[in-house]
Amino acid sequence: MLLLRRALPPSTAYTTATRRLRVPSRISTLPHPHRLATTSSTTSIDPGFVPRPSDAQRKTIYALSTPPGKAGIAVVRISGPEVLQVWKHIVRRAEPEPWRMERCKIMHPTGGNMLDDGLAVYFKGPKSFTTEDVLELHIHSGRAIIASVLGALSHLPFCRPAEPGEFTRRAFLGGRLDLPQVEGLKDLIDAETEGQRRLALEAAGGAVSARFEDLRTGIIRCLAKIEALIDFSEGEDIEDGVYEDARNDATTLLATIRSYLGDNRRGEILRSGVHLTIFGPPNAGKSSLLNFLAQREAAIVTPVPGTTRDILELSLDIGGIPVIISDTAGLRPTDDLVEQIGVERARKAIQAADIALCVVSCEDTDATRSLPSAVADLVTERTFVLFNKSDLRPDASDNEPNNNNGTPTHWWTTSLKTGEGTAEFLTGFAQALKTRFDLDLDQDSPHTPLITHARHRVHLESAAGFIEAFLETTAEDVVIGAEELRYAAQAVGKVTGRIDVEDILDSLFRDFCIGK
Known part of the structure; x- marks a missing residue:
């Protein structure tokens, strides 16, 4: 018998062994193409069985x-x-x-x-x-x-x-897109307003990447000058003033980065939305304003003071700018425990908002338009004022309101019930938003925000710190200075994905929808 086994060809011996293999019947539930022959209690593997490739093998x-x-x-x-x-x-x-x-x-x-x-x-x-x-x-x-x-x-x-985002990830790995373009593509898909569309389209088209790459190239040029001083001895033909030129260029680059960082988060706000909090005394018309802006009954409106007790949020398009509006509880002293919690939440929402809109009833103001004491201390330079219910006081003064603390505000007078002044309010409010955040959406502006994601800001802040460290070095410490510039170039490179991006790839692409 031993001699017979040795005489069998290898393929025959393998087939014989395979046919004798017995596996539990539960494997018979595997679908095509696993080609399993099933019996009542066991399953035999077909000799022509070819294992299905794994996901890693299926490209x-x-x-x-x-x-x-x-x-x-x-x-x-x-x-x-x-x-x-x-x-x-x-x-x-x-x-x-x-x-x-x-x-x-x-x-x-x-x-x-x-x-x-x-x-x-x-x-x-x-x-x-x-x-x-x-x-x-x-x-x-x-x-x-x-x-x-x-x-x-x-x-x-x-x-x-x-997998989610796998098509775009292959485009990135194939060099078709860099990271700002990938982010711009996702933002373009998610865009809900004209401002978001324009911002995302510029990023997806590569304009943002080009500006970051110009910055990185400038840092590398400074680094090349410093490394030339290191690599060549004093006897070599090195022009005078190379070190000073590198410092001057670095100073200019640092000013450019600081100008990008000093944008008041315009790009991030336009991409994610302006957080606006509506506040004011009870029954001033805050919920009516929210319903007017949303063009639907989003909030409950009653003549009973204190109807709104929690924060209600809506995302709206106002003049092409995405605005996340929060309607809050009326601000007043109260013994109601639930309403007290709502008032406290309202105060926190006002402080956390990018801008705030104070709604006051014309019934509650005198001829000087002084704001009620319950809201006057919350009015800042980020606050707009809307005097509502002008139909109840036709003789309401058009003088600029006195908010008791001397802070200038934008203000409008309307009647949300009759519609009087609402068109002027919408137009003026949209323009005030554009002015506040320096967003010119009516034409192609050369001052489009560069930073649209938090990670851009983090890497630019890091690059600015390294350049500052370089400028603090002296000519005797050129080796340390060169290293600082190298770190600065790497920090900017992380924005476009030129280097060291494996740690952010998974979190970036998994947010994409399937099929993109």
């Missing part, structure tokens, strides 16, 4: 790239080295012509039945979004059709569903 990814739901068209995107194989199994036509949309029948790769009559376009790498071969299937956007096409792709053993 071709697919996902729905349009929002799910009923619509005219849905786009399924496939990217990776096996895209032409997907075309062969799904479209079943001759090799496609790149960048040409073709009408085709979408077929099931194993069943052979038609799934939909749609369009397909093939993008040949590296001239594609991901820099890989990409196939897009444009199908009808019905739930059953989308599910059938995605299910058909799952039957291809070399394909797998894409």
